[in-house]
Amino acid sequence: MILETVCVGPYEANCYILAQDRNNEAIIVDPGDDSDKIRRVLTRYKLKPSLIINTHGHIDHIGADDAFGVCVYIHKGDLDFLSNPNLNLSGFLTLPLRITSPLCTLEDNEEIRLGKIKLQVIHTPGHTPGGICLLLKEPKANIIFSGDTLFYLGIGRTDFPFASLQQLEKSIREKLFILDNKTQVLPGHGPSTTIGQEKKSNPFFHI
DSSP: OEEEEEEETTTTEEEEEEESSTTSEEEEEOOOSOHHHHHHHHHHTTOEEEEEEOSSOOHHHHTTGGGSOSEEEEEGGGGGGGGOTTTSSHHHHSSOOOOOSOEEEEOTTOEEEETTEEEEEEEOTTSSTTOEEEEEEOSSOEEEEEETTEETTEEOOOOSTTOOHHHHHHHIIIIITTSOTTOEEEESBSOOEEHHHHHHHOTTOOO
């Protein structure tokens, strides 16, 4: 499997590119900016973008949604963020952005498939109402794309409109910390970590 991380935009969001192998279709998770940088990775592996998944609807994760001509998947709780610059924060951080690509809504526990790649949607509200994580199950190790829900020794911001610290902490405790301790966490910003490391050392929790 191909799994590449591309750091994009002024807020250094992690965009992830997944594909079964070279010369295949690819999933792009959170193309926040720098579409040319993302395309260079696609070209290197001769990949064709098949779909985009947004872990949530903030500008630093959706900025290049319209650059690839494919359907954009987002949880139904954040659907309005893609058409409302005040909700997606572009209204006061950058130029107002409204996504015009075809949109598909996601539900909790839904499975997204592309070839042999299977991603389970885990609804983790708190940073935004429709924030999600994506669990990729591989034979040797589990991987979760945590968006802005869980970071290395940190959690997503809850000082934005419609965010909730109580809800975010509940999402992490009840939906992420139940995963195997060896599960690798690939967050929306910053370095990777593991569920076990965060249960042990994340300053927002005392397990």
